[in-house]
Amino acid sequence: MNPAPPLPDSTQRHEMLQAGLDLLDQGITVFDANLRLVAWNRPFLQLLEFPEELAQIGTPFEHFIRYNAERGEYGPGDREIQIAERVAKAASFAPHITERQRPNGRVLLLRGEPLPHMGFVTLYSDVTEQRYIENLTEHQNIQLEERVRRRTAQLENANANLSRANSENTRIAAALRRNEERLRLINDTIPILLGYVDKDEVYQYANKGYSDWYGHPEGAVTGRAVLDVIGPQVYAQVREPVKKALAGQQVTYEYQMERRGQTVYARSTLVPEITTEGETLGFFVFSHEITEQKRMEAALVQAQKMEAIGQLTGGLAHDFNNLLTVVIGNLAALQDHRPDDAEVNEFVEPALQSARRGVQLIKRLLTFSRQQPLEPQAVEIGRLIGGLAKLVRRSLPESIAVSTDVASGTVHALVDPGQLESALLNFALNARDAMPDGGRLHIATRAVELSADAGAFDVAPGRYALIEVADNGCGMDAATLARVYEPFFTTKRFGLGSGLGLSMAYGFVKQSGGGISIQSQPGQGTTVLMVLPLTTPEPDVDRPADEAPLAHGGELVLLAEDEPNVRRVVRQQLIDLGYPVIEAENGAQALAMIEQIPDIAIVVSDVIMPGGINGRQLAEQVLAGHPQMRIVLMSGYADEAEDGASDLPVLAKPFVRQDLARALQKANKS
Structure with missing residues (x-):
């Protein structure tokens, strides 16, 4: 193996450093304590449009200022006063970073730093096209290579001149050593490796x-x-x-x-x-x-995934609600027609319970995926945690034991239930990641009284609902704990977390008038404590209409529904309520039947139908020509069912016969 070549001498090192300096896209100048130029590079002359003959070792700082003044860069005013002010400011030099727009429209970023033996170094950066630098990389690199070749030729010529100047060797060697120190200081200061x-x-x-x-x-x-x-x-x-x-x-x-x-x-x-x-x-x-850039890209991908999941969940919910309408409708009808058949009910009742749990699961998925914030309401925390624990147990491996401890009395907090569930689920999934080999997750709640010195939560004194989520996982050190609420900060590998969960939970809790505190140590697990203001729920008011027997009508109903199985279930429910029924597969067919059959008194229509006319458009056209006609809409989309923009009753799928009867009664009153 050949031995490594000898290291370059100081002249060669100076040339290498000067060549590297000229390759930078930023301009650099170094002035000594007497405000005389001792080092510069070609980008400096190009960025500030100075002639090359002006840049010589020993050129006074004043000459550059005077050159700018003479070409009118400082505007109107006494030229000598302008020059004196700028020279005086440079003499009393202080570190600074400033932006300056050149007459040619380019914007320069100037950064000045003092040198150990007085004097200062200034870095000039053209930031005009900073946003487009990636697109210009290839072009700049070509220019950079050309500057390297040109500078190499210049240095070879300078080396020949230095060789002929033997009497100047000692002085030049000392000057080169000083320049090398200055250039090294400059290279160590700029934010480039x-x-x-x-x-x-x-x-x-x-x-x-x-x-x-x-x-x-x-x-x-x-x-x-x-x-x-x-x-x-x-x-x-x-x-x-x-x-x-x-x-x-x-x-x-x-x-x-x-x-x-x-x-x-x-x-x-x-x-x-x-x-x-x-x-x-x-x-x-x-x-x-580029670590932060990568984190931002990963966070963007994660956000796009969440948006896609939300859109997919909404579409799936519509299809599942249609399926569950058929399942629940048929099972409920079978139960109603065979109320005293114990053998039938032995099979029907568990199936109905499972189908209704499916309805609740779909609602929970929609809550997690919806984009708009929900309205805060009085939420019974213990019941919410009990329901969430079932979902959490299915989301965690069997090696993690999940336990809950809720207060004996009911604890209500004024909070958005969907946001609270999302925050608690995020805490549980973080705990799962902290316990790869298994462990214990405990969720508890109780009412507490916080005094004025409750500094850990930064909330006003009063009564709060305290929620505790604790695990015995790997825990966090002090440095990580200090940054847990920072958006996009995560200790997980790229693609496994966006770094937004805890920051969003923190913002949600603060907006709800509560506080949050996280306690953790390496190897000791993590405990999340969250307080939310207590509230008193409004008492349930018994509605006489709900207690009274549901009215049965004999009026002719037009049922418009594109799904045959759903249409069959709803038709049977209407018949059981005493209504004669005719059917339409879409909005256009329904309109034609209304014009041909004057006895139609009620229209029950799905909101989303093929054929160019949806349920709401059908309702508008029907009421325009028949204002006395009553209309009930059905929808498998949660947003449609909750939309308060229309006075028409919207029946959320799936539903049973009693829900349909109430919707028909509401249509009678409107």
Whole structure:
């Protein structure tokens, strides 16, 4: 194996650093304590449109200000006063970051930092096209390669001139050392990971940010092989891009690595250094971290998945409600026709109970998936937790034991039940992820009195419903616990969590007038404590109409429903209530029958039907021509059934005969 080549001398290092500096898309200047120019790069002259002859070592800062004043950049006013003010401000230099619009319309971001021995360094960035930088990457890299070639030729010419100036060698060597220190300071300050790798895959240069990224001390990267610095895991991902760069091809790629216990992502561009003879000497590395960008992309994908699930759930709910209408309607009819048949009821009653549980399950899924916020109401917390526990048990593996402890008396809180269920389910799923090998999940509630010093919840004194969700999982350290409410923050791998669950739960609880506190330690599990304001539910008022026997009518009913099985069930329910029935398969057919049969008194119609006329359009056209006619709508969509925009009664599927009778009574009164 050939020994590693000797490290470059200080002149070569200066040239390499200056070449890398000129490759940046940002302008850089360094002025000493006497406000004289000691270092710059070509982008500085291009961004501020200064002539090259103005940029010389030792050029006073005032010359640049005067040049700008003479070309009218400072507006009207005494030119000498404007120049003096800007020079005085530079002399009393303070760190700053500012934006400035150039006369040509470009917007520059200026960042100034002091140097250890007085003087200052300024970084000029063109941020006008920042949003479009990814689309311009290829074009910029071509320009970057061209600047490398041009600068290489200039440095070769400068090296020849330096060789002829033997009497200046000592002074120039000292100046180069000072410039090297300044350039290193500049490279260590800019937020880019910079490095240079030779053709033997050995680092010849790396700035401080590059060393920190891979966990090496400053200066410990130079002279080491790429594999040794970045490790086998990362090297396996970058092996092919490195080969392409050493073959003379510019390449951009992304990679991931484990850093301080977290998975982080970076994007790198390798720009080969090629001689005029076509020989590749090595390549420059320009890298920056994209972990947060990846997290945002993952969060967006998760949000799109949730939106798709919500839309899918709504459509499935309609179909399932139609199916359950048939199942419940037939079972209820069988039970009504054979009320004293114990053998029949032995089979019918469990089937009815299971079908009704299916109705509740669909309602719960719709609650989780709906996009608009629900209205807060008085919720009995113990009953809600009892129902949710059944869903949680089905969602968790058998290795996790679920237990509940609700208060002996009823505890009501003024809260959105769907939002509360969603928050509690999120806590339970987080607990599941914290107990991969099994454990215990406990959910409890009780009424508590909070005093003025209840600082953990940040709520006003008063009576609250306390909900506790505790697990004995892996727990969280203090650093993680401090960020649990941050949107998009998650410790889960990409694709397994959006980082929005706890932040949304926190916002929901605060909007409900409550508070939340999370207690956790590594290896000790996690306990979520949530308080919500207590409320007194409105007393149930017995409605005489519900107690009275349901009226049976003899009026002719037109039933419009496109599903044959649903139509058959509803027709039988109407017949059992004493109504003669005629049927239509769609809205157009129903309209034609209404015009031909004057005895029709009531229309019972599904909301969603094929044929171009839905139930609401049918109702509008019928009432326009027959205002005395009564209409009852049916819908398998929860949103349609809850829509209060119309005065017409909307009967939510599935329903039984008594529900239909009440809807007909309501239509009679309207």
